[in-house]
Amino acid sequence: MPKDTFFNLPSDKRERIVEAALSEFEENAFDQASTNKIIEQSGISKGSFYQYFDDKKDLYKYLIQLIVESKLKYITPAMQNPFNHDFFEVIHDMNEAGLKFALDQPRYLKIGTRLMQDKNHALYKEIIAENQERAMEVYSALVKNAMERGELRADIDVGFTARIIFIMSTEIVSLTTNNSYENLTENLTEILDKLMNLLAYGIKKTEGKND
Amino acid sequence: MPKDTFFNLPSDKRERIVEAALSEFEENAFDQASTNKIIEQSGISKGSFYQYFDDKKDLYKYLIQLIVESKLKYITPAMQNPFNHDFFEVIHDMNEAGLKFALDQPRYLKIGTRLMQDKNHALYKEIIAENQERAMEVYSALVKNAMERGELRADIDVGFTARIIFIMSTEIVSLTTNNSYENLTENLTEILDKLMNLLAYGIKKTEGKND
């Protein structure tokens, strides 16, 4: 957590620092990112930086907190009473919210994605791992509930399905972008529909579900 | 490409260098990896290193080449006459081969995965991007062919499905490991079956496919 001196700062100065940090961490992973550059770009002195933050990690974790808070604002509405809604509708709405977040907050997305990528990094374990466990529990509960209500095939594996849905939620962004997070196009709902359709029905031609 | 001096080296020395480089790039992404450490660990002098390789990137690309060649050895058998076999069988066998590779060559896997992860890195674009395009073309042809033979629903999107299958092939490893590439368990075929089942039939309870 940043120190009081940081939060006591006039808001424009504080924003300049956050702005500079976002830019730096957007372009570089934690180890690559340079506090020197952040200091330079935000126009504060080195000494001041260390009066605001314990170290580079302190600042970084603060940014991640901002990002998580922001993303939660998007996701939570889709999670109201998830056990009373149609399972596929809940999953759809969550992914839709995630895409909206990606569209609205591209730099947040980029920083978050960077963190998610390096699963071997100590920071990943420190910041992400446990939250991910919680997410998996939520997904598992959703799947289990939907099975009990007869919405899902009875022979599927709950944990496996939960993980698939989790991976879906992280990969859907890359599905919509040809791998460069810059050009998020407008056919998001189209791609989301295709994905939901695949999740529900698969792609094999069967007696029940022909063309 | 390494210089002739490298290939003229006595094989034990050459292997020591490759070994040291694999270790370093296994533990660190390209930018983090230290040539100094590779030099130290392989017991050669700094000057020699630069007589073998143009620079750090030269060595790295050589390793990637070894990795790609190794992976191809696993995958190609599954790709013999792909248009005459059952579509799901081909996909199954390819993924199975990929998992075998992951099991047999964990350090290759780790280095390769690291490279795949940082899609923003210049090296990703230099090394991966075009190969990925080619992979997508192969997958697309497979999907299209299977549709024409009536194996797949006629209403699916070829490009989308090809991308799903591509993502599947990269994500299946993480599905089998709870995110640490160390403990690849033995229930690989089980997970692969579940994944193939999902791809084919989805998870929704329908008239055609109950329980």
Next chain:
DNA sequence: TTACAATATGACTACAGAGTCACATGACTC
């Protein structure tokens, strides 16, 4: 005006990185 605390500053330390270069060594030919 004085006194004191909070904040600001940037030169500085200590370290690590990639890559260079003048020189040393060893092998092979004449």
Next chain:
DNA sequence: GAGTCATGTGACTCTGTAGTCATATTGTAA
């Protein structure tokens, strides 16, 4: 033995890094 060429060497340069600290500035309260 002399000459030549490929290869080996490590001290060195240059650049960048995170973090520190003695000193200066500012704000506030008496």
